[in-house]
Amino acid sequence: MSKLRVAVLGAKGRIGSEAVRAVEAAEDMELVAALGRGDKLETMVEAGAEVAVELTDPESVMGNLDFCVRHGIHGVVGTTGWTDERLARLRGWLDAVPGTGALIAPNFSIGAVLTMRFARQAARFFESVEVIELHHPNKADAPSGTATRTAQLIAEAREQAGCAPQPDATSTALDGARGADVDGVPVHSVRLRGLLAHQEVLLGGEGETLTIRHDSTHHSSFMPGVLLGVRRVVSAPGLTLGLEHFLDLD
Numbered sequence: 437m438s439k440l441r442v443a444v445l446g447a448k449g450r451i452g453s454e455a456v457r458a459v460e461a462a463e464d465m466e467l468v469a470a471l472g473r474g475d476k477l478e479t480m481v482e483a484g485a486e487v488a489v490e491l492t493d494p495e496s497v498m499g500n501l502d503f504c505v506r507h508g509i510h511g512v513v514g515t516t517g518w519t520d521e522r523l524a525r526l527r528g529w530l531d532a533v534p535g536t537g538a539l540i541a542p543n544f545s546i547g548a549v550l551t552m553r554f555a556r557q558a559a560r561f562f563e564s565v566e567v568i569e570l571h572h573p574n575k576a577d578a579p580s581g582t583a584t585r586t587a588q589l590i591a592e593a594r595e596q597a598g599c600a601p602q603p604d605a606t607s608t609a610l611d612g613a614r615g616a617d618v619d620g621v622p623v624h625s626v627r628l629r630g631l632l633a634h635q636e637v638l639l640g641g642e643g644e645t646l647t648i649r650h651d652s653t654h655h656s657s658f659m660p661g662v663l664l665g666v667r668r669v670v671s672a673p674g675l676t677l678g679l680e681h682f683l684d685l686d
């Protein structure tokens with residue numbers, strides 16, 4: 437069986453270095469390029485990469501994906517900073533190169549994917565819902581990509597179910613006290629030394645609350661999802677948003 441030829445972009449970063457180790461350890465994959473900032477993307481083409489695992493930063497990701505798609509290299513993308521406009525641009529590039537696929541995974545860990553799924557399921561049954569994400573203080577963006585996606589999924593579910601806007605009688609507040617508003621869902625970001633990646637979804641109704649909490653305590657939590665993405669993206673042309681599409685969830 438021939439091995440999948442994989443490149444990692446952002447190979448010296450916190451998650452990128454873990455991905456390099458995971459790809460090297462996978463029996464069905466060969467790491468053919470491990471690129472850091474300033475390295476030439478052409479190296480991937482010369483090395484015959486079939487899939488690029490993109491783990492850089494929001495400033496770099498679009499240029500890297502543009503290059504990958506133009507060269508028929510599939511993308512498995514964990515980098516954050518996605519907007520509707522960016523997703524539409526990526527879809528356009530993928531449409532122009534039929535057969536090429538890209539997975540955008542706001543979170544590669546199974547627990548985080550399930551948190552998003554459970555939050556979406558629960559959202560319509562409660563009057564109130566807020567998201568708290570907690571990360572290490574070196575994280576560049578806030579809110580996290582996972583929290584943003586979680587809030588979007590909650591908002592979609594509530595809109596489909598015809599839920600009323602959340603009750604909130606706040607009439608005066610310090611800037612930021614009520615968090616960021618993501619499609620009507622308050623999202624609060626904590627940055628704390630000692631943490632890695634954590635999220636709570638708080639749901640409240642009359643006389644009860646439900647808390648869904650997920651903790652990634654090591655970057656290894658993301659690796660089964662990264663490897664699954666690499667294996668599946670080669671036969672999933674176009675844009676796949678969320679690892680859940682590659683998991684057999686109900």
Ligand SMILES: NC(=O)C1=CN([C@@H]2O[C@H](COP(=O)(O)OP(=O)(O)OC[C@H]3O[C@@H](n4cnc5c(N)ncnc54)[C@H](O)[C@@H]3O)[C@@H](O)[C@H]2O)C=CC1
Pocket residue numbers: 445446447448449450451452471472473474475491492493494496500513514515516517541542543544545581658
């Ligand atoms: N989807 C997921 O499950 C996860 C996503 N992330 C996301 O991955 C991204 C990276 O996170 P960290 O590793 O913590 O950051 P980091 O800052 O430790 O690593 C990023 C690396 O990318 C490099 N880089 C920047 N531009 C580049 C370019 N054009 N080509 C090649 N390398 C380049 C940087 O020099 C750095 O070494 C962030 O957006 C983060 O939110 C992080 C963990 C899990």
Ligand SMILES: O=C(O)C1=N[C@H](C(=O)O)C[C@H](O)C1
Pocket residue numbers: 516542543544571575576579580581582583632633634
């Ligand atoms: O920067 C991180 O660390 C993480 N980034 C992703 C995000 O923004 O959601 C995934 C995970 O939370 C870790």
